[in-house]
Amino acid sequence: MTQKLTQNELYQQIRCVSHEIRNHLSICDMYSQIIRKNLEKSGIENPSIENALNCIQKSIQIIGTNLLDLKSLNSNNAQIVDFKNLITRAAELSKAYIVDKEIEYEIFVKNTDNIYIDENRFLACLVNIIKNGIEAIELRGNIQILAEVKDKTGIIKISNNGKPIQKDKQQEIFLQGFTTKKNGCGLGLAICKNFLNSQNADIRLVKSVKQQTTFEITVPVYSEN
Numbered sequence: 129m130t131q132k133l134t135q136n137e138l139y140q141q142i143r144c145v146s147h148e149i150r151n152h153l154s155i156c157d158m159y160s161q162i163i164r165k166n167l168e169k170s171g172i173e174n175p176s177i178e179n180a181l182n183c184i185q186k187s188i189q190i191i192g193t194n195l196l197d198l199k200s201l202n203s204n205n206a207q208i209v210d211f212k213n214l215i216t217r218a219a220e221l222s223k224a225y226i227v228d229k230e231i232e233y234e235i236f237v238k239n240t241d242n243i244y245i246d247e248n249r250f251l252a253c254l255v256n257i258i259k260n261g262i263e264a265i266e267l268r269g270n271i272q273i274l275a276e277v278k279d280k281t282g283i284i285k286i287s288n289n290g291k292p293i294q295k296d297k298q299q300e301i302f303l304q305g306f307t308t309k310k311n312g313c314g315l316g317l318a319i320c321k322n323f324l325n326s327q328n329a330d331i332r333l334v335k336s337v338k339q340q341t342t343f344e345i346t347v348p349v350y351s352e353n
């Protein structure tokens with residue numbers, strides 16, 4: 129049976145769910161810190177565990193940012209961050225979505241500069257785009273990330289060689305709710321475009337043909353005046 133909620137009841141429910149998510153996030157956060165400390169104490173150096181812990185902690189922060197949105201405290205927390213560093217971290221985070229597939233990454237960042245952006249939200253955007261690429265690949269394929277700073281703009285091209293987007297659907301992919309996936313929400317690209325546009329940045333589909341689907345993100349570099 130479906131029940132209609134009043135607006136107040138809905139807000140109340142959102143607050144309760146956020147609260148519970150936050151509690152469990154802090155448990156994940158605490159235990160990942162404990163694992164890190166124990167590794168250090170035992171003198172164990174394991175880059176793979178180290179990387180996994182970094183990814184877990186970054187994801188926790190990103191979820192935390194989203195929870196603040198639910199509380200309508202969604203002030204953008206922009207800071208000066210290194211363009212190349214963000215790209216490599218996004219690539220690392222996205223690898224968690226590779227399950228039962230063989231996917232090779234090719235990452236080339238020609239040069240770098242500072243950008244002024246909410247790090248968590250920008251990372252979440254990049255991860256969304258790479259995740260779509262991973263999902264388009266059936267079993268085996270490549271994700272290519274090529275980036276450079278040119279004319280005071282950071283340019284990131286994210287490509288994959290999975291199933292392309294139908295020509296007649298290419299206009300619709302940024303619309304909220306457009307999905308071709310059984311379990312998709314059709315939100316990823318719409319959220320990315322909204323956020324990027326609010327930062328004077330942008331995303332577009334460059335092409336989607338049999339061998340390659342490429343998205344391009346452009347973001348202004350930070351300038352002091």
Ligand SMILES: Nc1ncnc2c1ncn2[C@@H]1O[C@H](COP(=O)(O)OP(=O)(O)OP(=O)(O)O)[C@@H](O)[C@H]1O
Nearest residue numbers: 260261264301307308309312313314315316317341
């Ligand atoms: N790299 C890609 N390769 C092929 N199709 C893509 C790619 N990126 C997006 N698409 C198409 O665009 C649609 C919309 O993508 P979007 O990320 O907005 O939603 P979704 O992935 O379906 O669901 P979710 O809300 O979980 O992200 C996808 O369903 C898919 O059809």
Ligand SMILES: [Mg+2]
Nearest residue numbers: 256260316317
């Ligand atoms: Mg998606």
